[in-house]
Amino acid sequence: MNIIKTDGNDKVLELTLSVLVFQQGDFYVAYCPSLELSSYGETVQDAKEAFDEAMNSYIEDCHANGTLQQDLVQHGWKLNIMNQAHAEPPPMINLDIPSGLLRTQYNETRRVAVC
Template identity: 50%
Template sequence: MDNFSKTDGDANVLELALSLLVLKQEDLYVAYCPSLELSSYGSTIDEARTGFDEVIDAYLEYCKKNQSLKEDLKRHGWTVIDQKNHIKAEPPATVDLNIITTTPKVTLNA
């Protein structure tokens, strides 16, 4: 989990704890943040991560413009602590389901 802090230049601070998954799909790497349902991609892990930084910046700019950040985070299950000039948001809890998978036995008729 990465901590993400951002200021808007007006002494307002946003602090988020983000989990970012990187998946390889064919020749591309996909960076996916399940707690915000945002993603990016690149031909390397670094490109995917850099792309995600651009996506999160665009997301926050959109939310700032529409004054919708707190409501959007809550819609995604986040807990939002709003203090004067400082918003701290905790993502929804993750649960380890401990699902045991097995490979099904398949019989092919020749």
């Protein structure tokens, strides 16, 4: 589930993004296909915590540079020019995760100030 909502004043976006956690060798990878953002750890929990840090860095960087909307478009999101707080996520991609290696899938939600 990939969703972007506004607070009604178009000053805050709420992003809800799907994150997949799968095993790759001795590590676990947390991956958000709609942002091409990933992290890893020695356990599922480590991967989730590392993803949380990566997501925080991504949001901080986009906010500091005023590039969130541009970055979303580069990742295949479709933005409504008349309503900048509305965005349609890119189509889901077919990931080649071997059977049995997907450990969990969860939604990550963040509130982001719009520059």
